[in-house]
Amino acid sequence: MTLAYDWAGRVGDTWADQWRRTDLSFANLSPHLNAAILDAAPETGTAVDIGCGAGGTAIALAAARPALTVLGIDLSRNLVETARERGAAYPNLRFEVGDASELGGITADLLFSRHGVMFFDDPIAAFARLRCAVAADAHLVFSCFRDVTLNAWAIETGAAVTGTAPQKPGTSPGPFAFADADHVHSILQASGWAGDEQPIDYSYRAGEGEQAVDEALAFFSRIGPAAARLRELDGAAQEAGRERLRGVLVAHLRNDAVDFPASAWIWSCRPA
Numbered sequence: 001m002t003l004a005y006d007w008a009g010r011v012g013d014t015w016a017d018q019w020r021r022t023d024l025s026f027a028n029l030s031p032h033l034n035a036a037i038l039d040a041a042p043e044t045g046t047a048v049d050i051g052c053g054a055g056g057t058a059i060a061l062a063a064a065r066p067a068l069t070v071l072g073i074d075l076s077r078n079l080v081e082t083a084r085e086r087g088a089a090y091p092n093l094r095f096e097v098g099d100a101s102e103l104g105g106i107t108a109d110l111l112f113s114r115h116g117v118m119f120f121d122d123p124i125a126a127f128a129r130l131r132c133a134v135a136a137d138a139h140l141v142f143s144c145f146r147d148v149t150l151n152a153w154a155i156e157t158g159a160a161v162t163g164t165a166p167q168k169p170g171t172s173p174g175p176f177a178f179a180d181a182d183h184v185h186s187i188l189q190a191s192g193w194a195g196d197e198q199p200i201d202y203s204y205r206a207g208e209g210e211q212a213v214d215e216a217l218a219f220f221s222r223i224g225p226a227a228a229r230l231r232e233l234d235g236a237a238q239e240a241g242r243e244r245l246r247g248v249l250v251a252h253l254r255n256d257a258v259d260f261p262a263s264a265w266i267w268s269c270r271p272a
Helices: 004-008 010-017 019-025 030-040 056-064 077-086 123-132 152-162 181-190 212-220 225-231 235-251
Strands: 045-050 068-074 093-097 108-114 134-145 193-208 257-271
Touching (some): 010 019, 019 193, 019 212, 030 134, 030 193, 056 068, 056 077, 056 108, 068 077, 077 093, 152 193, 152 235, 152 257, 181 257, 193 212, 225 235
Parallel strands (some): 045 068, 045 108, 068 093
Antiparallel strands (some): 193 257
16 A cells, blocks of 8 residues: 555655656556647646656646646655756746645646556545536546556566565555546546546556666666565565566566556546
8 A cells, every 4th residue: 555645755755766767667658648638638727737746747748738837746845856857948837745636726627647646545535626626627637557467567576576476456545546447437426527448558668778677677676566575575585586576577678678568547537
């Protein structure tokens, strides 16, 4: 389970440190998500990035819609600082530290998120608050992982460290909390939204270049199921787990890139 305070602390700090690698991992999904966001985006008004992370998705929208005010919100101060540095060239873009489900006096014309909505402690309450903070014709567009069995990067790397498959995630806050489309439909319906989902299969790129395996090993040693399992080990056991992980990464190396099968949902929603 990954909760809000994790993002405000250690998890957010790690993602801020690893933002180039996390952006690379989503590089083959982001064009699909960015296109869906752009399709829903008005020319003017206000758009809010929920859990903006290091800012890549908000920056893409700000560049494509220069007359639209784009606001990115994240619990992690370090991620927001990174996003501000990356987005400094766009006068229509700003980033703030805070809870993205509490928009205060903002009335948004578009809400969007790249894998940032699965961590609410109470998703129905959070989406209901967001519903109250949007214009009547607003859109909500977000991505989230599909079932963990469709995401080999999680299954294979986690299993490599200890030799046992990770337990299938449930609906507790975390990366796979929104994997079940029926579960997400129920959340949306209960919070005043109606939405449709589109499955997107893509390659999850963990490393590339001459040192692709080392890059991927450094990434999975810090973020994801393998990192969580490595933290539970020490000494020789940890080193053995890391070597087994390296073996899995070598097996996925093709043309100077370490790629894993992955799958996500892209949801497009309107107020019900």
